[in-house]
Amino acid sequence: METTSRPTAQNTASDSPAPDVEDSKAAERAEAAARSAADAYARAPFPWYGLDAAFTGQRWLMQVASAADGVVQHGSLGHGDEPSIRTEATALEKERFAVVITVAASPVRRSGDGTGVLDATTASSAAWLAGSGLLAHTWPPQLDHTLRDDWLDQQTETAFELADDLQGPAWSTLSLPVDGEPTTFHYRESEFGWVLAGSTAAGVHIGAYGRGMSAYGLGFFEVRDLGPYV
Template sequence: METTSPTPTDEVSADVGRKVDGYLLAAFPWYGLDEAFTGPRWLMQVGAAADGTVEHGATGHGHEPTIRAEIGKDEDRFAVVVTVASRPVRRSADGTGTLEATSVSTAAWLAGSGLLARTWPSQMDRALRNDWLDQQTMLAWELADDLDGESWSELTLPVDGVPMPFRYRESEYGWVLAGSSGDGPAGVHIGAYGRGMSAYGLGFSVVKDITEYDG
């Protein structure tokens, strides 16, 4: 995978100013579920490089997930779409080094770690969750680095109405998928994760007005 650490960018706090402000700074289009989805939509947070350049972010759909001891309840139905800017290897802001390229694996990693962050196995003691999360996060990193491995299957979903290939996997905690929006100057990598909503019927499209997610 082209990224070199499990945290390629720093998350911008949603508590400073309006949550949507970070999204408005992005130089790439945001993606969400297409118009076939008619439920609630909401923002999560963006990730930015050291120089403040927005690198990725996520849009939520359905019920906002919370970390809790029991998962799989009827109200725990959500799908989160992660948009990652397509970046080549480039110089760092201070000119002292390089920043690694982003890829579909980057989107897979962000989606996998996002699902884990909203998961709490019901059989686990609260004091052990951090150890479990560290272990599972490293596993998600390794899986994202091996998208052609047997842990992943192929899934074709529409992106702006065009069928596109995705890599897909399921676990007892939910599902994760990753792909790209296609070629072109506005191309981005797309990751997604969810629980309680089937991934097989989803479609993705450019968000025309990101402020509409800022309920």
């Protein structure tokens, strides 16, 4: 006689969490992550900048960077389509986004661990962060995985050199509103998108990068409520 019992459908179902329970836990994790990100931005001792109200698309939080002592130094806010590394040229053409980077203005200072000296932040700092940020979301379609790291290292070094020479021929200037006031930015384009950087009367440096959106029509304002980004 066969004595081995087989699990019934009812028993099998009871071994796994109900779909609504899994959905609820996933929602809780997402909410906790959003709170953690918002808290990181809230710790910054400087104002954040994003696109002004003329932009009506999606907004989202990206990342903040802190020193060894925990003080927030810079961070990014995203607008439009969330960029991703894509190899298809047509996919790159369809992406429409702009990322705004806010960098705290600070003089030459000792590092948080007391072991060295940190350079002063300038508009070049914002330009470097913007240039490297654009590269992080770029993958030329003719490259495979084995070549991309070499390409990225080479292009990152080039971006650093360009950021260190904002008065050079690679850059032009344009005036964009910051809190309604015309502000001069350094601007350059490449086949992968555009980069700009400048300094504000609010004591911060602004960098930005993007593609699919014209930089000439952008305006920046102080973000007093991070709600639309969360």
